[in-house]
Structures are given as C-alpha cells and as structure tokens.
Amino acid sequence: MKSTLTVTLVLFACVAFAQSTPNDGIRAAVLDYVEGFYEGDTVKLKRSVASNLYKYGYWRDAKTNKYAGEPMTFREAVDYSKGVMAKKRFAKADAPKTIVILDEEEQVAAAKLTAWWGIDYLLLAKKDGKWMIEQVLWQGPLETIKKL
Numbered sequence: 019m020k021s022t023l024t025v026t027l028v029l030f031a032c033v034a035f036a037q038s039t040p041n042d043g044i045r046a047a048v049l050d051y052v053e054g055f056y057e058g059d060t061v062k063l064k065r066s067v068a069s070n071l072y073k074y075g076y077w078r079d080a081k082t083n084k085y086a087g088e089p090m091t092f093r094e095a096v097d098y099s100k101g102v103m104a105k106k107r108f109a110k111a112d113a114p115k116t117i118v119i120l121d122e123e124e125q126v127a128a129a130k131l132t133a134w135w136g137i138d139y140l141l142l143a144k145k146d147g148k149w150m151i152e153q154v155l156w157q158g159p160l161e162t163i164k165k166l
Contacts, residue, residue: 041119043149044127044142051140051151052115052133058103060096066151067092068143073154075136085157109134135159 047066054063073090090098102108116132120139127149131138136158142149 041122041127043144044119044122044129045117047142047149047151048117048129048131048140049115052117052131054099055095055102055133056109056113056115058099058101058106058108060099060103063096063099067095068145068150068152070152071095071154072152073156075154075156075158077136077158090154133158 050062050066053059054061054066069092071090071092073095074087075090076085076087078085113134114132118130120128120130122128125144127142127144129140129142131140136156138154138156140151141153143152144150
C-alpha cells in the first residue's frame with residue numbers, strides 16, 4: 019500500500035512538472051515578437067502581436083545625444099520585419115533576447131525584453147486563450163547592451 023502511494027505521488031509530480039508553467043504563453047509571445055524582428059519572420063511577429071499594437075520608442079540622436087520619440091503601428095512592425103528579411107539584415111546570433119515576466123493576471127500581463135535595440139516593456143492581453151502583445155514602450159540603445 020505504501021509503495022503504491024509513493025509511486026502514485028511520484029507519477030503525479032512528474033506529470034505536474036511536465037505541464038507548462040502559467041507564464042509559458044507570455045514567454046512564447048515575447049520570444050516570437052523579438053525573433054520576428056531579429057529573423058524577419060512575419061509569421062512569428064503576427065502570431066505574437068495584436069493587430070491594434072501601439073509601440074512607442076525613444077532613441078538617442080547620435081549628433082545631439084538627446085532622446086527623440088517614434089511610434090510604430092502593427093502594419094509598420096510587419097513592414098519592418100519584411101525589410102529585415104528582404105535586406106538580409108538579421109540580428110547577430112548572440113544578440114540579446116532576455117525576457118523577464120513582470121506580472122501576470124488572468125487577462126493581462128507585463129514583460130520586459132532586452133534586445134539589441136534596447137529595452138522593451140510589453141503589455142499583453144489574453145485573446146481567445148492566447149497571449150498577445152498590445153502595447154510596447156521602449157528605449158534604446160543602452161550602453162550596457164552595446165557592451166554585450
């Protein structure tokens with residue numbers, strides 16, 4: 019009887035461990051997003067980004083050293099990804115893509131991505147059971163990323 023209970027508990031633990039963790043869907047969406055840009059893969063990008071995407075970023079002007087802002091829509095993100103593929107301007111193999119899940123609720127989540135262009139803060143929503151990126155606020159490039 020004891021051994022049956024032990025085996026049952028071990029099997030239950032193995033099955034529980036093999037199942038995905040709650041934030042796997044968030045991590046997958048952010049990874050598809052960054053790889054969509056890095057690889058010029060519009061399938062990955064469209065799989066992770068909501069059609070109502072609003073992305074806004076701050077980049078530093080090399081001449082003035084001041085930050086300027088720039089918006090990006092879903093269509094512009096897809097076009098950028100297409101341009102990466104057309105020009106074969108892929109990210110380096112060792113380009114950073116560090117993902118940190120900041121918060122997860124039932125319907126919304128927040129994540130931070132470190133990429134070659136800087137830091138992205140992403141807001142995601144669950145749509146039909148799938149995590150999709152709806153808003154992105156980014157800044158880049160950062161000195162710490164340039165050194166990587």
